[in-house]
Amino acid sequence: xxxxxxxxxxxxxxxxxxxxxxxTFLNHQVDVALMKAVGEEFAKHFGGRGFTRVVTIESxxxxxxxxxxxxxxxxxxxxxxxxxxxxxxxLLHTQVRSFTKxxxxxxxxxxxxxxxxxxxxxxxxxxxxxxAAFGVLNLAQQAGxxxxxIGIVIEKAFQMGHQRLEELGYDVYSLARVxxxxxxxxxxx
Amino acid sequence: xxxxxxxxxxxxxxxxxxxxxxxTFLNHQVDVALMKAVGEEFAKHFGGRGFTRVVTIESxxxxxxxxxxxxxxxxxxxxxxxxxxxxxxxLLHTQVRSFTKxxxxxxxxxxxxxxxxxxxxxxxxxxxxxxAAFGVLNLAQQAGxxxxxIGIVIEKAFQMGHQRLEELGYDVYSLARVxxxxxxxxxxx
Numbered sequence: 314x315x316x317x318x319x320x321x322x323x324x325x326x327x328x329x330x331x332x333x334x335x336x337t338f339l340n341h342q343v344d345v346a347l348m349k350a351v352g353e354e355f356a357k358h359f360g361g362r363g364f365t366r367v368v369t370i371e372s373x374x375x376x377x378x379x380x381x382x383x384x385x386x387x388x389x390x391x392x393x394x395x396x397x398x399x400x401x402x403x404l405l406h407t408q409v410r411s412f413t414k415x416x417x418x419x420x421x422x423x424x425x426x427x428x429x430x431x432x433x434x435x436x437x438x439x440x441x442x443x444x445a446a447f448g449v450l451n452l453a454q455q456a457g458x459x460x461x462x463i464g465i466v467i468e469k470a471f472q473m474g475h476q477r478l479e480e481l482g483y484d485v486y487s488l489a490r491v492x493x494x495x496x497x498x499x500x501x502x
Numbered sequence: 503x504x505x506x507x508x509x510x511x512x513x514x515x516x517x518x519x520x521x522x523x524x525x526t527f528l529n530h531q532v533d534v535a536l537m538k539a540v541g542e543e544f545a546k547h548f549g550g551r552g553f554t555r556v557v558t559i560e561s562x563x564x565x566x567x568x569x570x571x572x573x574x575x576x577x578x579x580x581x582x583x584x585x586x587x588x589x590x591x592x593l594l595h596t597q598v599r600s601f602t603k604x605x606x607x608x609x610x611x612x613x614x615x616x617x618x619x620x621x622x623x624x625x626x627x628x629x630x631x632x633x634a635a636f637g638v639l640n641l642a643q644q645a646g647x648x649x650x651x652i653g654i655v656i657e658k659a660f661q662m663g664h665q666r667l668e669e670l671g672y673d674v675y676s677l678a679r680v681x682x683x684x685x686x687x688x689x690x691x
Contacts, residue, residue, distance in 0.1 A: 336588050342555075342565045342615045343578040345571045366531075372561035372580065379565045382534045389532040391561065398603065399525050401517070414587065444678070 314354050314488040318501055320347060321467065323399075327494035339438055339466065340373040345380075351488060352380025355436060355464040358386070358486050362461055365431040366390050367477075370420065370445050377466050378436035387445040390426040392449060394418045405455045408447035420448045422456075429457035440487060443474025450483075457466070467491065470502050503543050503677040507690055509536060510656065516683035520658075528627055529562040534569075541569025542678060544625060544653040547675050548574070551650055554620040555579050559609065559634050564653050565583065567625035570675075574623070579615040581605045581638060594644045598637035601630075609637045618646035629654040629676060632663025639672075656680065659691050 328333040335393040338344035353378075368390045369378035375391060382389040393400060396419075403424040427433065434452055435449050446463060453460050460483065468487035478485050490502040515523040527533035527617045544566075558567035564580060571578040582589060585608075592613040599606040616622065624638050635652055643650045649672065657664055657676035667674050679691040 332587055334588060334590070336612065336615075340588055341580060341582065341612060343568065343571070344578065345568050345578050346575075348568065348570060372564060375564040376560060376568045376578070379532065379534050379537065380567050383538060386535075388566070389534050391530060392520065398521055399523060399529055401523070423525065423530060425526075430617065472562070 314351070316347060316350055317466070317489050318391050319491055320344065321491075321499060325366075325499060327496060327499055330493070330495050333467065333469070333494055333499070335467065345376065348376045349380045349464055351377045352382075352384045354488060355381040355486070356384030359434050359462045359464060361462065363432055364434045364461060366426070366433045367436055368392060368427070368433045368449060368460075369436050370374045370394065370449065373438040374436055377438060381434070381436050387434075388441075389431075390422065390481065392452065393421045396421070406454050407448050407451040407455070409444050411444055420445075420452065422452050424456060427452060427456040430459040431456070431458040433458055434462045434464065435460050435493075436464045438466045439469070440467075440474045440485070441469045441472040443472075443477050446474065446478060462486065503540070505536060505539055506655070506678050509533065510678055510680075510688060514688060516685060516688055519682075519684050522656065522680065522683055522688070523660070524656065530567045534565065537565045538569045540566045540655055541571075541573045543677060544570040544623075544675070545573030546624050548605065548651045552621055553650060555615070555622045556625055557611075557616070557622045557638060557649075558625050559579060559583065559638065562627040563625055568626060569581060570623070570625050570653065576623075578636045579611065579622075581641065582610045585610070594641050596637050596640040596644070600633055600635050609634075611641050613645060616641060616647050618643040620645070620647040621650040622647055623651045623653065624649050625653045627655045628658070629656075629663045629674070630658045632660040632661075632666050635663065635667060651675065653677075 367382040465487040556571040654676040659679040
């Protein structure tokens with residue numbers, strides 16, 4: 314997606330070979346007009362496949378996933394990283410380990426919002442090793458639901474997430490696939 | 503806002519006199535069409551006042567604030583509750599205590615996204631005692647910026663937040679003001 318790649322080249326900054334800072338338009342400040350275009354691009358790619366809900370992981374996926382859900386006419390479900398008093402009732406949990414951050418967190422969703430037989434579209438801001446996506450796949454499996462598509466805003470294509478997910482048969486659609494990055498610059502696949 | 507009040511009456515559930523569960527359309531599952539209408543209503547009320555950015559607090563404010571920012575043609579800034587590797591550079595911090603939850607957290611924003619002389623619009627999902635809003639006011643004060651308006655999706659009008667903010671001269675616009683709630687029902691002001 315050209316508009317997104319231009320934003321990454323113009324505003325993104327590779328702090329090192331692993332961390333890409335895109336906080337001016339994606340995950341701290343948000344360019345909502347760009348996120349609307351991102352959502353419409355996902356809807357164009359994934360439309361007409363019988364999805365029942367869009368799901369994302371709090372919190373940087375929420376803006377692009379909101380516009381995707383709107384363009385597809387579907388509800389959005391936010392998988393929660395933090396416990397909260399609103400998380401009541403019958404809950405599904407899974408542990409997600411972040412290899413890049415060296416931390417782990419518990420991902421939670423209410424069973425009401427991920428039901429048996431559903432076909433959901435996962436939208437997230439980044440894909441690296443794929444641990445967050447595998448967490449959502451685990452929750453869907455517990456629920457008896459299917460993840461029928463995975464839309465990613467920025468993929469670190471030098472990590473294994475995309476390949477691991479495709480080998481399991483998932484349709485992964487990334488709008489910008491970063492081949493390599495360093496202080497010298499960013500290259501796309 | 504009629505459409506929102508109807509959603510609250512139809513889908514909301516007062517667990518007790520203090521906790522209103524609206525997880526089917528606002529903070530776990532999100533009705534994005536309703537959030538778009540919410541954003542357009544905020545834009546109608548707050549438009550033409552020279553705002554430079556929309557700000558919100560992660561994570562339940564992000565969806566309504568995204569649609570508000572889009573309708574106003576402004577960037578959105580997400581004040582962060584969690585530390586992260588993307589939070590680098592010159593940061594502003596403040597401590598927010600949640601009286602209802604009995605917890606506290608640190609709210610952080612990069613100084614680049616809240617600059618001296620700016621006039622920002624705060625959008626959040628809930629207003630109760632106003633602690634989160636006061637946290638944003640504190641960050642704005644540190645930055646030398648002004649919070650020129652506060653838009654709230656659901657207000658617990660039986661708590662003091664609205665009054666405290668208005669007494670300080672802030673324009674608080676809440677789309678649904680809950681006067682009282684219990685297992686028996688929800689009443690609006």
